[in-house]
Amino acid sequence: MNLVQNKNGLKYYEFESLHQLGIRHGFYTRLGGVSPEPFASLNMATTVGDSSENVLENLRRMFETQELDLESRYDGWQVHSSTCICVEHPRDVRSRAIRTDGLITSNPEVTLVMRFGDCVPVVLYDPVQRVVGIYHAGWMGTVKKIAKNMVRTMEAVYGCKPGDLYAGIGPSIGPDHFEVREDVSSQFEKVFADDADALIQKQAGRTTIDLWKANQLTLEAAGVKRIDIMEICTVCNRHEWFSHRGDRGRTGRFGAMITLKGS
Numbered sequence: 001m002n003l004v005q006n007k008n009g010l011k012y013y014e015f016e017s018l019h020q021l022g023i024r025h026g027f028y029t030r031l032g033g034v035s036p037e038p039f040a041s042l043n044m045a046t047t048v049g050d051s052s053e054n055v056l057e058n059l060r061r062m063f064e065t066q067e068l069d070l071e072s073r074y075d076g077w078q079v080h081s082s083t084c085i086c087v088e089h090p091r092d093v094r095s096r097a098i099r100t101d102g103l104i105t106s107n108p109e110v111t112l113v114m115r116f117g118d119c120v121p122v123v124l125y126d127p128v129q130r131v132v133g134i135y136h137a138g139w140m141g142t143v144k145k146i147a148k149n150m151v152r153t154m155e156a157v158y159g160c161k162p163g164d165l166y167a168g169i170g171p172s173i174g175p176d177h178f179e180v181r182e183d184v185s186s187q188f189e190k191v192f193a194d195d196a197d198a199l200i201q202k203q204a205g206r207t208t209i210d211l212w213k214a215n216q217l218t219l220e221a222a223g224v225k226r227i228d229i230m231e232i233c234t235v236c237n238r239h240e241w242f243s244h245r246g247d248r249g250r251t252g253r254f255g256a257m258i259t260l261k262g263s
């Protein structure tokens, strides 16, 4: 189940499961920020043409809704890889961000932040070893199985058991809208083999892929049992979400965050 929160003009979504466990997290809609069109208004990326002052104020507003210190943030330079890193202190924002598409921490003083605009955002939580993670999976990260890499890294570094993990798949381009060409669908067919039929729909000359299910299947294969999916399509809901495809490339990126702080 999804929970909708409204605070200070911002609107964000949470998973009821994580909320009940006391985990501060959120997928932030585009509402309540300061950026002008086409980034209106809670844009979290400086790489799309918006000013860094606007983005910083938007970040500040996001952190304010969670009553978190902005200085606790750690964000990466997202490059559609399967790389994930473990971070035990906030990022020094004066230095360049590390290229990574997955962040994991066991430190409650760190808030993990990522940016999205159609790609799949996934948060992870281990209540036993007390570890949280977040990853960014567009179609490339999905076929590279960053989901599996996240779970394996949490096992290897923190001793997590996959069966203890909670996973939440947030808003992204949905199976109704993620239309692909043969060069993309063939990679899914190859990588997901027998499961490919469950992910790929071919109808009337149109091929679509279900990225939510692809990530779910990869997480399940890695041993994760508790997986929630928000089932919110960013293209269908452009009034609330930035959508790279829906807005034809001229748009912002929305923020997602998770932390152990206070849990």
Ligand SMILES: [Zn+2]
Binding pocket: 173, 174, 176, 177, 233, 234, 235, 236, 237
């Ligand atoms: Zn849609």
